[in-house]
Amino acid sequence: MGQNMQMAEEIRNRQDVILKDWMAYQLSALTLRRDLLKESELRDTARRFLELFSEAFATTADSSSPAWKPVKDNLAEISKQRALLGFSPSETATFIFSLKQPLFDLAQQSIGQDVKRLAEVFWDLTTLLDKLGLHTTEVYQESREGIIHRQQQELMELSTPVVQLWDEVLALPLIGTLDSARTQVVMENLLQRVVETGARIAIIDITGVPTVDTLVAQHLMKTVAATRLMGADCIISGIRPQIAQTIVHLGVNLNDIVTKATLADAFHVALQRVGATVSKAAPA
Amino acid sequence: MAVLRDELIGLRSMDDIIKARQLVRECAIFLGLSLVDQTKIVTAASELARNAVVHGGGGEMRLQALNDGSRRGVKAVFVDNGPGIADIELAMKDGYTTRGGLGLGLSGSKRLVNEFDIESKPGKGTTVSIVRWK
Amino acid sequence: MERIPILKMGPYLLVTIQVDMHDRVAMTLQDELTERIVSERAQGVLLDISSVDVVDSFIGRMIGNIASMSKVLDAETVVVGMRPAVAITLVELGLALPSIKTALNVDAGMTLLKAARKTSTNGRASR
Numbered sequence: 001m002g003q004n005m006q007m008a009e010e011i012r013n014r015q016d017v018i019l020k021d022w023m024a025y026q027l028s029a030l031t032l033r034r035d036l037l038k039e040s041e042l043r044d045t046a047r048r049f050l051e052l053f054s055e056a057f058a059t060t061a062d063s064s065s066p067a068w069k070p071v072k073d074n075l076a077e078i079s080k081q082r083a084l085l086g087f088s089p090s091e092t093a094t095f096i097f098s099l100k101q102p103l104f105d106l107a108q109q110s111i112g113q114d115v116k117r118l119a120e121v122f123w124d125l126t127t128l129l130d131k132l133g134l135h136t137t138e139v140y141q142e143s144r145e146g147i148i149h150r151q152q153q154e155l156m157e158l159s160t161p162v163v164q165l166w167d168e169v170l171a172l173p174l175i176g177t178l179d180s181a182r183t184q185v186v187m188e189n190l191l192q193r194v195v196e197t198g199a200r201i202a203i204i205d206i207t208g209v210p211t212v213d214t215l216v217a218q219h220l221m222k223t224v225a226a227t228r229l230m231g232a233d234c235i236i237s238g239i240r241p242q243i244a245q246t247i248v249h250l251g252v253n254l255n256d257i258v259t260k261a262t263l264a265d266a267f268h269v270a271l272q273r274v275g276a277t278v279s280k281a282a283p284a
Numbered sequence: 285m286a287v288l289r290d291e292l293i294g295l296r297s298m299d300d301i302i303k304a305r306q307l308v309r310e311c312a313i314f315l316g317l318s319l320v321d322q323t324k325i326v327t328a329a330s331e332l333a334r335n336a337v338v339h340g341g342g343g344e345m346r347l348q349a350l351n352d353g354s355r356r357g358v359k360a361v362f363v364d365n366g367p368g369i370a371d372i373e374l375a376m377k378d379g380y381t382t383r384g385g386l387g388l389g390l391s392g393s394k395r396l397v398n399e400f401d402i403e404s405k406p407g408k409g410t411t412v413s414i415v416r417w418k
Numbered sequence: 419m420e421r422i423p424i425l426k427m428g429p430y431l432l433v434t435i436q437v438d439m440h441d442r443v444a445m446t447l448q449d450e451l452t453e454r455i456v457s458e459r460a461q462g463v464l465l466d467i468s469s470v471d472v473v474d475s476f477i478g479r480m481i482g483n484i485a486s487m488s489k490v491l492d493a494e495t496v497v498v499g500m501r502p503a504v505a506i507t508l509v510e511l512g513l514a515l516p517s518i519k520t521a522l523n524v525d526a527g528m529t530l531l532k533a534a535r536k537t538s539t540n541g542r543a544s545r
Contacts, residue, residue: 222510225514230505230520
């Protein structure tokens, strides 16, 4: 590991030069996202990383050793941040891979004509940087998965808004398909709002539901039944012609449920039931 | 699989059904289950505890709070030494009843939980195990 | 043993269930309620279950029975105040109680009973 000690010395002493070259490579790379990251921020990140890198490299070139933990942690932070900012995996990994050239240049300058030693140092550096690059990608992947999971949950909440249309009248515009997990969220939201507002009628609008199969119909009927148990009535609106056809072909029985073609029709029925009338103002 | 809590209660009388319900509720709250999920597991436990008392001639409930690393859940196992069930498939059908009830005990509680296992042989009693994950 | 109080409110009876439903308490309630409907000549029953946090198939069946029995005695039953979590669980259990009248709270239940009475009296008058 003699060469490595020598390399480590070189890296430690010449951090400024490496940083300058490294920055040049990163700034000229096609994958740089100037729209997402300022040059000054990138420089700070790179400088901090290089300090940690040279410290760990002075101990060993084996990235699985505990000495490399601070470097990996730092890299994980960078990856997570880039995943959040919307960088692609290759844009994120470029940070590490663009460090290869400056380090190779440095090795060449300090070792000179000794081809055998040069090859050994190149190999060590390549292996090391590849491993760090893979680490970057893995953390990136994990962060993306975390983001997707959180977005799914948010979507679930967002996609089931319950709005009050009138005193005692609620509407639930459903968008997307209904599986059992979502049905439970929909029911909870709807019933909670029924309690809060003292609603007597809830209109479930399925204009935004692409297909109604037996399972979706079952979930709809469960929601209607639970609402009824609380003491409020449901009207299902937004039934498109082909959905009406599928419902009949599937033999789904919606006879006990009031259905209307449009939300406007359903609203009209709801107003009648709560004893409200809406009329056009007389011209002044 | 780590077991965070482990309790055992006898099921002999109607009072024990209520005790079983309260114990399951406590455990579900301890694990932070949502109100709807709490209600579902407590209702399922009530059905199965009543089965053990009424049909099984008494038995016991073992209640565990589980943590399998990524999620936490309530597990309840009901054991009785009653006459057992000859045809489990038939007993699991909606509306099947031996005592003029609604016949929703077994099939209904299965729909309220994430995992449902039943083992029974005539003359050897019945064991039903349910889990509701958070 | 605990008993569930039955209060008279005008022509109606109000039953508020506040104890954890014991099977025997439920049976006693059925007996007492049917007797009171007859002795008070009650026109309707409000069954307030807003404090009940679990309804299993036994309690569900008891609620159904009370409604059917009172109907035979010409008194309509309205179940009021069911909690959202209980409603969701009952539906999943397969016990949607389709023949039972429901209302959000005691006030709404009272309005429902009055309206039902009016239509049925009108019906009689026109015959």
